[in-house]
Amino acid sequence: LRRGATRSDLAGRRVVVSAGGTREAIDPVRFLGNHSSGRQGYALARTAAARGADVTLVAANVSLPDPAGVRLVRVESAVELAEAMETERAGADAVVMSAAVADFRPVTSAASKIKKSGDAPAPIELVENPDILAGLVASRAREHTEQTIVGFAAETDDVIANGRAKLARKGCDLLVVNQVGGGRAFGTEDNQATVLGSDGSAVDIPTGPKEDLADRVWDLVVERLPG
Ligand code: CTP
Numbered sequence: 001l002r003r004g005a006t007r008s009d010l011a012g013r014r015v016v017v018s019a020g021g022t023r024e025a026i027d028p029v030r031f032l033g034n035h036s037s038g039r040q041g042y043a044l045a046r047t048a049a050a051r052g053a054d055v056t057l058v059a060a061n062v063s064l065p066d067p068a069g070v071r072l073v074r075v076e077s078a079v080e081l082a083e084a085m086e087t088e089r090a091g092a093d094a095v096v097m098s099a100a101v102a103d104f105r106p107v108t109s110a111a112s113k114i115k116k117s118g119d120a121p122a123p124i125e126l127v128e129n130p131d132i133l134a135g136l137v138a139s140r141a142r143e144h145t146e147q148t149i150v151g152f153a154a155e156t157d158d159v160i161a162n163g164r165a166k167l168a169r170k171g172c173d174l175l176v177v178n179q180v181g182g183g184r185a186f187g188t189e190d191n192q193a194t195v196l197g198s199d200g201s202a203v204d205i206p207t208g209p210k211e212d213l214a215d216r217v218w219d220l221v222v223e224r225l226p227g
């Protein structure tokens with residue numbers, strides 16, 4: 001049996017997981033996007049459901065089979081994801097932001113398909129998207145509720161130092177830090193990570209299936225849930 005497969009330590013808990021990658025419209029047929037497959041988020045949703053949780057999965061542009069026993073909410077853009085997360089987070093025991101959110105979106109999305117004109121192409125002007133994770137932390141603070149908030153980060157270079165700084169900046173409880181580069185993480189079946197805690201903890205999770213990483217993340221969430 002896989003880790004967590006026989007446990008029901010999330011029974012009676014409501015969790016919200018975001019997955020996939022946002023798409024920011026340029027015109028009706030084009031977008032700015034990223035390579036996130038949604039596999040890690042779907043694994044988080046499946047494992048939480050297997051452990052008894054009431055799961056809402058907010059999926060941005062994922063083409064994977066719908067996980068059984070999970071409420072699925074579909075979004076496309078970062079702004080739509082932000083709205084869905086703010087709605088779904090209310091009353092949840094844990095929120096996990098595993099979606100890859102576009103940092104910027106085009107200032108305007110053209111109503112009609114942009115055509116070649118023969119001249120030099122017009123630049124695409126960008127504006128920053130809302131920081132959804134930081135927004136979730138702010139909402140929790142406003143409500144004075146207990147909720148465990150988890151972020152994900154893909155880092156290069158000094159992975160742990162970058163992760164610590166990001167954890168502090170975002171104000172979440174746990175940050176799952178993946179080392180990227182060399183074809184790791186995006187679109188692959190296996191994942192390796194270090195989970196940094198706001199309490200100063202660091203838990204290394206060896207390379208393995210995304211399901212195993214998901215179960216380890218839920219272990220750390222369960223430790224932080226109020227009785
Ligand atoms: N995130 C978010 N809203 C954004 C950007 C990121 O909620 N606008 C979340 C991601 O879902 C992830 C975490 O924040 O859980 C870290 O994402 P990352 O892109 O690493 O953080 P950024 O603050 O965007 O920093 P960077 O400049 O390194 O991209």
Ligand code: CA
Nearest residue numbers: 100101102103
């Ligand atoms: Ca980013």
